[in-house]
Amino acid sequence: xxxxxxxxSVLFGFLWIHLSLKASDAVMxxxxxxxxxxxxxxxxxxxxxxRPVQNQNDAxxxxxxxxxxxxxxxxxxxxxxxxxxxxxxxxxxxxxSWDPEKFNGIKVINVKPNKLWVPDITIFNSASKTSxxxxxxxxITSEIIVNYTGEVQWNSPAIISTECKVDVRYFPFDTQVCExxxxxxxxxGLRVDLQLLLSxxxxxxxxxxxxxxxxxxxAKRKCLIYTCCPEPYPSALFTLVxxxxxxxxxxxxxxxxxxxxLLSLFSFILPPNSGERVxxxxxxxxxxxxxxxxxxxxxxxxADTPIASKFFMSMMVQIALSLVxxxxxxxFHNNNIPIxxxxxxxxxxxxxxxxxxxRKHGRKRENGTENENEPDMxxxxxxxxxxxxxxxxxxxxxxxxxxxxxxxxNNEKRGTRTNNNTKQQDISELFKEVKTIADxxxxxxxxxxxxxxxxxxxxxLDRFFICTLFCSISIACxxxxxxxxxxxxxxxxxx
Numbered sequence: 001x002x003x004x005x006x007x008x009s010v011l012f013g014f015l016w017i018h019l020s021l022k023a024s025d026a027v028m029x030x031x032x033x034x035x036x037x038x039x040x041x042x043x044x045x046x047x048x049x050x051r052p053v054q055n056q057n058d059a060x061x062x063x064x065x066x067x068x069x070x071x072x073x074x075x076x077x078x079x080x081x082x083x084x085x086x087x088x089x090x091x092x093x094x095x096x097s098w099d100p101e102k103f104n105g106i107k108v109i110n111v112k113p114n115k116l117w118v119p120d121i122t123i124f125n126s127a128s129k130t131s132x133x134x135x136x137x138x139x140i141t142s143e144i145i146v147n148y149t150g151e152v153q154w155n156s157p158a159i160i161s162t163e164c165k166v167d168v169r170y171f172p173f174d175t176q177v178c179e180x181x182x183x184x185x186x187x188x189g190l191r192v193d194l195q196l197l198l199s200x201x202x203x204x205x206x207x208x209x210x211x212x213x214x215x216x217x218x219a220k221r222k223c224l225i226y227t228c229c230p231e232p233y234p235s236a237l238f239t240l241v242x243x244x245x246x247x248x249x250x251x252x253x254x255x256x257x258x259x260x261x262l263l264s265l266f267s268f269i270l271p272p273n274s275g276e277r278v279x280x281x282x283x284x285x286x287x288x289x290x291x292x293x294x295x296x297x298x299x300x301x302x303a304d305t306p307i308a309s310k311f312f313m314s315m316m317v318q319i320a321l322s323l324v325x326x327x328x329x330x331x332f333h334n335n336n337i338p339i340x341x342x343x344x345x346x347x348x349x350x351x352x353x354x355x356x357x358x359r360k361h362g363r364k365r366e367n368g369t370e371n372e373n374e375p376d377m378x379x380x381x382x383x384x385x386x387x388x389x390x391x392x393x394x395x396x397x398x399x400x401x402x403x404x405x406x407x408x409x410n411n412e413k414r415g416t417r418t419n420n421n422t423k424q425q426d427i428s429e430l431f432k433e434v435k436t437i438a439d440x441x442x443x444x445x446x447x448x449x450x451x452x453x454x455x456x457x458x459x460x461l462d463r464f465f466i467c468t469l470f471c472s473i474s475i476a477c478x479x480x481x482x483x484x485x486x487x488x489x490x491x492x493x494x495x
Contacts, residue, residue, distance in 0.1 A: 034104035052093035065197030081164040110143040122185040171306035172249035183235030216241040272333035
């Protein structure tokens, strides 16, 4: 029992000594936080609302630059560009400096932006819907980096939306020039002199856009004097020249439109008497109208008409003309009236020879005239010339002729004549019936000949309009792509 108490006493003794040593070490160790001392040294008696200059007549020189990180969107309809930027500002605070030797060698320190004076840099052409135009500097929450000599650096990421006047004349082969203008909202150039950090936009960290190709960038300093104030107001103007990547629109709009338009040419290959010919052209016209609506939805409401819209409109007009022409061709194909001589000469002769087309030979038109008194050749002086067994009717070159059958026995009876009024009347009636049938056949031949002339005219017109529309489509494509070539050759530089 006594031994156990002794062991506990020794254990508690060692524990008390250990805790005493720890407490004395904590009390004797000095607090060494030079940054806290430096901040207290800098911010004591400092007013962040005062410009950091020793002489109030001096201007604070602010060097401003941006790094382009990403082009988020270019809203063509609302003409707004949204980009992700890294803002960079440098200036000298003449009211802040310290000796690094007195603060454990600290040369740089971070300070909250609400503790120091910062320039009220604003986006002049802002198009933000959620914030006012002059609160860019109040939205930046990143800390300010201060050097022991008073040099101040303020970097911050920002997503901004600016106005961008969009030129859609060459859509989808267009080039857009968008500007971002920064400047002090309240200070004139005599108090805050805004200078460029770089003569260009830094794109070292730029993420390539899938829709726009960053063709060129530039930066310049502007200095304006407004009518209200005699002091100059400097600003930094950054320009982005963006070229659209057109392959999406080529494969999804231009090529389908061309294919649809070429389909309209095949309507002239269909037979005119086919009932599907007009409906086929109507379907093609409706398809192109749908594509026209797709283009219109992507275009801003401006006085400039995109070249794609002009191309689609020209294709639509040509398809509409092919529909009108198809209706006339169907009308001509079903005609059975005599073809006008001038129309026949222009279409079936001149135009057909120009298109290397030859008229198909149909039935020959009879040039002879029917002899109205043909039955009288069988009668003379009221009597029948010969027995009907001696005669035969033959067809020679389209004319009916009467030939005698050479028979020796009949030759002996040549001198005898017999009056037979009954036979004379029967033969006369027979010839009248034959003449009626012949007239009907002749009339059918003439109508068929007229239809063949109109059918040949429609064939000539079909070939003519196929060639004409193909040439007009080719010309429209050449005009469009020549304009595109001119747009591509335009230098995207800005003064």
